[in-house]
Amino acid sequence: MQLKSIDDKRARFRAKYKGLFFNSYLNGLLVCIILSGFVYCSALNIHWDLRLTILLPLGFLFSDAAMYLAHRYQQHKKVKFQEAVFEMHTFWHHGMFTNEKMHVKSTQDMNMVILPFFVHALVLGGVYLPVALLGSHLQLDVGWILLFSVAIHSMWYEFIHTIAHLENPPVFKNLANHHKEHHNPKNMGSVNFGIATTLFDRVFGTRFISSE
Numbered sequence: 001m002q003l004k005s006i007d008d009k010r011a012r013f014r015a016k017y018k019g020l021f022f023n024s025y026l027n028g029l030l031v032c033i034i035l036s037g038f039v040y041c042s043a044l045n046i047h048w049d050l051r052l053t054i055l056l057p058l059g060f061l062f063s064d065a066a067m068y069l070a071h072r073y074q075q076h077k078k079v080k081f082q083e084a085v086f087e088m089h090t091f092w093h094h095g096m097f098t099n100e101k102m103h104v105k106s107t108q109d110m111n112m113v114i115l116p117f118f119v120h121a122l123v124l125g126g127v128y129l130p131v132a133l134l135g136s137h138l139q140l141d142v143g144w145i146l147l148f149s150v151a152i153h154s155m156w157y158e159f160i161h162t163i164a165h166l167e168n169p170p171v172f173k174n175l176a177n178h179h180k181e182h183h184n185p186k187n188m189g190s191v192n193f194g195i196a197t198t199l200f201d202r203v204f205g206t207r208f209i210s211s212e
């Protein structure tokens with residue numbers, strides 16, 4: 001009975017937002033092109049040496065922290081002028097998927113999981129690319145390394161988030177379960193904001209593991 005009502009709710013969501021989105025294959029393809037394009041372009045601009053590669057994990061951690069904070073304080077809280085982000089995540093994404101019904105039913109549902117391509121383009125191109133170009137101007141590769149790490153982290157984020165929304169996650173089941181707990185409507189505003197890793201939930205004490 002409970003599942004039926006969730007199914008009904010999902011059907012209403014699909015009907016409501018049908019036509020608002022473009023083809024989910026096209027969005028997935030554009031996300032792949034944009035993220036790999038930024039990885040390729042930054043890799044070409046980095047003068048690789050061993051010392052610089054040490055910065056890669058730091059860039060990955062920086063991106064993980066930024067995503068954690070954006071999820072916790074932007075996507076789950078109404079921020080002035082950014083209400084659309086809150087609505088897209090809290091109402092649409094969490095409205096479609098609860099811990100009782102996490103999986104996508106069709107490829108079109110992927111539009112509710114993978115971020116729209118322009119979000120990646122705006123964040124990487126509008127925030128991190130200018131930093132990389134400024135660094136280049138100062139003959140520093142740090143900005144390109146940051147862009148490279150953030151683009152790789154974004155790929156990882158999309159991969160884990162997609163896995164978490166499959167009916168039977170084939171790999172990384174712990175991360176999938178971690179995200180599933182976040183989709184419990186009672187918990188979504190308070191726990192498991194990390195998606196790509198659980199690190200910052202551990203750091204900030206927001207990690208929750210079900211006793212089931």
Ligand SMILES: [Zn+2]
Nearest residue numbers: 093097161179
């Ligand atoms: Zn999700």
Ligand SMILES: [Zn+2]
Nearest residue numbers: 075089182188
């Ligand atoms: Zn959320």
